[in-house]
Amino acid sequence: MVVAATTLALAAGPLGGAGEASAAPASSGSAASGSAASGSASAEQAAKPRRAKVTVVLTTPRGVPASVRLVGKTRTVVRKTAAGTSAKVRTRLAPGRYRIRVDDVVLKGVTYAAAPHRSRIRVSAHGRTGPLRIKLRKVRSLGLTTTSLSAESVGLTWRASGKAKVVLRRAAGSVAPRSRHAGKRVGVRKNRATDHLTPGATYSYALFVKRKHGGWVRDAVTVGVPTADGSTPSYSLAPAAVLGSDRDTVTVSGGVASVRLAPGRPTPPVGAGFVLPPSAALPGGFLGTVASVSADGRSVALSPGGLADVFASLDLQRAITEEPIELSAVTDPAGARARVASYNAALAQQPSGKDGQRQRLQRRESCLQTSLSHQLSALRPILRPKGHWNSGIKDKWGIPYAATFDFSVALETGVQMDLETEFSVACALPLTKVVKQLSAYPVPITMVLEPTVEVSVSGAVKLHDVQATITNGFWAKGQIGLGPAFASGPINDGRVTAPTMIGPSGAVTVKLGGSLTIGPGVGTDLAGVVAGVNGYFNPLVSELKVIGAASPTNPAGCVSFQSRLEVGAGLEAKAWAGKFTWSASWHPDALNYTHNWHDPWYFPTDCEKEPIAGTGDVQATLTWNSAADLDLHVTDPSGEEIYYGHETSESGGALDLDANAGCETVLVRPTENVYWPAGQAPSGDYTIQVVNWSSCDDPDLSWHLIVRVNGIVVLDQRGSDTSDAYVVTR
Structure with a gap:
């Protein structure tokens, strides 16, 4: 220096x-x-x-x-x-x-x-x-940096006068030689050198250049040699950056990570990048910078950092391929409450939709706290993470100028579920937390999934043999720094089978999903990340809805069953280079979307279809949504009345739809319709009235009446119980 x-x-x-x-x-x-x-x-x-x-x-x-x-x-x-x-x-x-x-x-x-x-x-x-x-x-830098790095050799270059005396020394490990006589001498040719190395090893180089007026200037760089199979990536460390050692002692207290350096380890400078491998104190590892040094120089406190704080260059490529993970419910009440609280907080922080409004969310309690008589059985979710994670740092003369990322994250989910409830319940059942280390060296890349089953039931429901095999996720790639760019898209593929039984009445929503975090040094609130993903993934959201009226003879009415996925995630990225700092936060549509796994299924079959009503010169249509028996009465200009007891008139009018007659057969979509075919309706005044024949023990007597003349709506009226008489003219 x-x-x-x-x-x-x-x-x-x-x-x-x-x-x-x-x-x-x-x-x-x-x-x-x-x-x-x-x-x-x-x-x-x-x-x-x-x-x-x-x-x-x-x-x-x-x-x-x-x-x-x-x-x-x-x-x-x-x-x-x-x-x-x-x-x-x-x-x-x-x-x-x-x-x-x-x-x-x-x-x-x-x-x-x-x-x-x-x-x-x-x-x-x-x-x-x-x-x-x-x-x-x-301190003036000599610009010692790598020009090439393969499994067999490394190329180095630097800035110095062609007449200057140069000494290049090498040492194994992450500590560069401190003197011109330490380590092994490496031959130089002008301002370049090539050295043959062992795949998968770490080497540190120290360059000494003699000044014109005496003394020496020193620069150093540490490089990681890749392996042929890619299990160890190629990298070079940023100036003075430190790779943590298993011999160091890591503690976390008051939101601060501290490291007691092992004997013989040099004291790092303030601001130097520091990577901690996964440990008991920090299961996801840590990327940070040195915030302070103790008086004896043996302990350092770290603040959160990113990849560019530690690496001058990096080419990290990891495939996300894991064996199937069978999930089970968290049975500890205190642990379940804590997870549910975290789940509620994560949902409250989900990204806004396209309209800028957050979805209204209902807070859930732990299912272990409910005293309701319900059963969620045969729940056997199995997850298989898949995809890839590539990230890197681009540099010029050892100075990073851009961070790159290219990854896809998907969860293959298989589930079988039975649900039986006797009355209403709304709760969440946490499943076992999944922590997967995708890369431990030289930088920890971790995936953390906190899955949860959310149950919301209204009424008594039986839902058997819900089975699904689905894959969902997204891909994203881009660059921050110079020439920023970003692109992303969804990954959707799956199959859901129809349940074998539904009844007797009610509605239910079951969500299987949870929060997903993936990136460098995750697993702790202390860690900073580059291209880190955080959000919620619900690969299976099944909804059972009663969409029609129920009655003693048809207790379920018409029930729809639909399954979809929901994704709401964001990508946080940061990097620095030279005098500039870049940071970016994206919530693109590809990371915030829903996708239906199938069209709705209806029970009974086709119960959702609207009844076909006759049309013509004059048409009066009455609809309602209850078990009540309401009747439509229409009187033509001659005074002849059409209703359930007199279904046709001499003028050509007819009652072609009659619903809920005598409270015996309750329809899903009760509709009554009186019409005159085209060219047959006489001119004059028509009188229309709704009559409550019987409530059929259903308190809901609301209705909707629409009258059309020559295809144009001339009366659109809503009401309840027996109505006044309405007059329209043709």
């Missing part, structure tokens, strides 16, 4: 005013020995070392944070935030010698480092010198 000399001085003077940044003591050193006195307060005070007041001034380019670790009898971290260009921090240190460690900072692919300074400083309780001044500035 390029550095310049600076003078560091330490002030032990008055503590005046609030600091512009922070100083955090990390641990206390051993106290100075006092006399073996009686333990009085004055003796203890005398034995306690006096702490000096210290001022530290940190200067950086605008937007760059900084941290300085002072390690001695006490350990203190002095920090400057990204705001502004300087910060003055006042703190207290016990007298003694301190090692000064200034952490490098990586921001958007650029490294910032401190000018040279003494490695140690002495703090005196009475000395009065100038403040400690530390300045960070941009």
